[in-house]
Amino acid sequence: MSHLSPVARRLNQKATYWAKAPDDGYGNTVSVTPEVISVRWEDVTEEKLSVQYRVEGEIVTSSARVFTAQVLQEGGYLYLGETTETSPQRLVGAYVIRKTSTIPSLRGNKFENVAYL
Numbered sequence: 001m002s003h004l005s006p007v008a009r010r011l012n013q014k015a016t017y018w019a020k021a022p023d024d025g026y027g028n029t030v031s032v033t034p035e036v037i038s039v040r041w042e043d044v045t046e047e048k049l050s051v052q053y054r055v056e057g058e059i060v061t062s063s064a065r066v067f068t069a070q071v072l073q074e075g076g077y078l079y080l081g082e083t084t085e086t087s088p089q090r091l092v093g094a095y096v097i098r099k100t101s102t103i104p105s106l107r108g109n110k111f112e113n114v115a116y117l
Contacts, residue, residue: 011069013080014036014039014081015037015080016078016083017036017077018032018077018088020032034088037069039078042065042066062098063095064095065117066078066117067112067114070113071100075096077096077097078095078115079091079093079094080093097115097116100114100116
């Protein structure tokens with residue numbers, strides 16, 4: 001039995017994911033190896049289709065939402081396509097994951113993982 005929603009079963013795009021980099025204890029971040037994952041990337045360019053949510057009392061508008069099979073970390077990065085670049089900050093088109101959510105089906109046996117950029 002599949003535990004993915006119908007949307008998640010259609011993850012027909014590739015993206016590069018960098019988990020949120022941990023701190024080495026001295027204020028420096030440790031580099032994280034990028035991972036290529038399957039996604040469904042939806043750019044949100046029209047105001048009426050934009051996704052808005054609250055972060056610490058402020059309304060934030062997302063520029064894209066990305067469906068994945070796995071849960072991603074807020075503060076990590078996503079890039080549409082495959083790359084071996086080790087630092088997403090040096091890559092044009094890499095976006096910070098601002099918010100994530102896992103949405104269960106009504107039966108609770110299938111899930112959608114969504115990252116908002």
